[in-house]
Amino acid sequence: MANLLLPLLLAPAFLRLARMNSVMWFRRDLRLHDNPALAAADSHGEKTACMVMIDSALWPTWGAAKQAYLVDSLSSLDASLDGKLIVRHGDPIEEVLSVAKAANATKVFCAADFTTPGIERDQKVKDVLAANGIEFEIVGSNYAVAPGRVNKPDGTPYKVYTPFYKNWLVHGWRAPLEMNLSRNWISDVESDGLPVVQMPAGMERSVAGEAAALERFDAFLKTGVKSYKDLRDRADVDGTSRLSVALKWGEIHPRTILAELGESEGEETFRKEIAWREFYADVLFHNPHTVTEYLNPAFANMEYNSGELADQHFDAWKQGKTGYPFVDAGMRQLLQEGWMHNRVRMVVASFFVKDLHLEWQQGAAWFFELLKDADVASNQHGWQWTAGCGTDASPYFRIFNPITQGLKFDPNGKYVRKYIPELRHIDGAAVHEPWDQGDGYANGYAKRIVDHATELDESLRRYSEIKK
Ligand SMILES: Cc1cc2nc3c(=O)[nH]c(=O)nc-3n(C[C@H](O)[C@H](O)[C@H](O)COP(=O)(O)OP(=O)(O)OC[C@H]3O[C@@H](n4cnc5c(N)ncnc54)[C@H](O)[C@@H]3O)c2cc1C
Structure with a gap:
């Protein structure tokens, strides 16, 4: 009888042991709101290691303003993660594995990258993780509708914006994801820290990060969007949202923006501009050589x-x-x-x-x-x-x-x-x-x-x- 009961008595401890940790690899989604990859990583394991790469192949090719912006955005992300962001400098193929091993993780999560070098890098990361018994899962993307999803009735991609836009509207997108994070971030994995960037004389540092992006969008909704249609072409006026940088780094998701837009002329024009971003991503996805x-x-x-x-x-x-x-x-x-x-x-x-x-x-x-x-x-x-x-x-x-x-x-x-x-x-x-x-x-x-x-x-x- 005792022999029969033993497995049952040991089961909870076993299950606890089996529930290992996860890694969230932040790339172009530097936010905690409406972040499906982060939600998946958080619910997968006991604890989550939040990491970011300063890719040594890309970093030196960027201008100072761009480098400074990323550092400031990561610094803001780190604060939202209670100072637990793990920063690695070098080659993602080696560093993601190193963090996953150090964090005792069974799975790495991140959002999709649709560029050819990004797809190739992710495949290599996936292979190297798999060789070490670690899974790799891509969840969500930086677009309301992922590239490749909106096609002509015959299944071929659009080459012209206006019909793409009409069908993009018909396709629609999900509502922003409600996040209920457990916030069990791993803190004892080695981090290289953020690079220090000196701004050249005369160049101003801009405010970066998720909170600033949400604030900017909120202000734009309250004041800017009404006159957007009339003023968006005026170079001498602050008539646009200036959200492109936040969208690029995923400090705000386009879904979050689209969910707030109504039917006024300004809002309609603004939605069309968000769709240009999605259209070009789609064109590049189908024509990577371009x-x-x-x-x-x-x-x-x-x-x-x-x-x-x-x-x-x-x-x-x-x-x-x-x-x-x-x-x-x-x-x-x-x-x-x-x-x-x-x-x-x-x-x-x-x-x-x-x-x-x-x-x-x-x-x-x-x-x-x-x-x-x-x-x-x-x-x-x-x-x-x-x-x-x-x-x-x-x-x-x-x-x-x-x-x-x-x-x-x-x-x-x-x-x-x-x-x-x-x-x-x-x-x-x-x-x-x-x-x-x-x-x-x-x-x-x-x-x-x-x-x-x-x-x-x-x-x-x-x-x-x-x-x-
Ligand atoms: C030669 C050239 C290069 C460009 N390079 C980039 C680039 O590297 N990154 C980038 O985000 N945009 C690029 N754009 C598009 C556009 O100039 C910027 O998105 C826009 O100026 C950003 O300002 P905003 O956020 O205030 O735009 P808003 O007018 O407030 O528009 C809202 C959002 O819609 C999107 N959007 C608006 N216009 C376009 C457009 N024409 N194409 C694609 N998306 C658009 C952007 O995400 C923008 O943030 C380029 C345009 C041209 C003509």
Whole structure:
């Protein structure tokens, strides 16, 4: 009888032993609200080790503003986790396993990464964990509707935004997840700590983290969204949500945003912009080669400039010294803040490809290095759209005039004066045309490196060559 009872008596202890720990690997989901991967990790094990990677292959390629933002966001995440965030520097393939072993974990959880390098890395992590008897599970993603889910009735992917948007609405998305975390974080696993980032002189550190993102969204809902439709293109006004950085790092989930949006014109326009982010992720998912290659391959055969003069032009563009005030203000905003207004992104990208005749990939790489919101899908396809080789329905004829765009979207010249000290002596809209002012160049502002009218014709000539 005693022999028969023994297994029953031992069972609870056995079950307790079997219930091992988990690892939550934070990547682009630096938040505690509405985080399905974190909820799954928390409910899987007795205790959860929360980790993040400073990937040694990526980190050195980023500009200071971008690095500083991530460090500040991780610092905020660490505070929400009661100081228990485990930071590892190096190669995720080795470090995730090392944390999982040290935490005595049976399973590692994280949210999906849809980029090709991300998918490949995750497969390697999965294999190495499996070889050590540890499971790897991907739960949720950084999108309301994961890439690949919204397709045409015949099952093929959309190539144009508007029908994608309509079907994306029909597909719909889940409500934000209620979180009931046990908060049993593991604290005795070695952490390398957060890197220290010095901001270059003149560059301001912005407020990062989940709480700041939720606050920003709340403020935008209360005041900004009403006028969003009318003001979103104005570079001189704070008329957009500025949530791109928070969305990039997953400090807020798009579901959380969408759940709060009603049917007013401003809210409808805003929902459409959130959908652009999802559309580009979908386009990249189906066309992974377009990180570097032309979506419309005909454009690879177009004539582009190269050589010493082209390098000088590239440099002038990067430094905000092309002589076109609206372009230069945008490029200096990027240098100073690691962010740029959407309208100006389009204008500087168009200038790069259609006035300087340089290939979009070079410009996109510069953006990627500096933008705090750098997102491979939105960036590469924002560039391809503007270059005319992407998803724009009326492509190459959309050549932005850098002067009229400035006059329209910075009508009093406030944006230009903010970023270009050499032009602050010129009042009003005249700042967009310093060549017409007697003292326009008095403070050393750059002369125009090309003539827009000439380059417009040249651009159309090159385009007609590939159309033949
Ligand atoms: C050449 C070029 C490069 C770009 N690179 C990036 C990038 O690396 N990362 C990035 O997040 N956005 C990129 N964009 C899109 C857009 O410029 C930014 O998302 C926007 O300026 C962010 O400001 P906001 O949050 O105030 O936008 P809001 O106007 O408040 O829009 C709300 C959100 O919608 C999304 N969104 C808005 N417009 C677009 C768009 N055109 N494409 C995709 N998503 C959009 C963003 O997530 C944004 O935060 C790029 C656009 C261009 C033309």
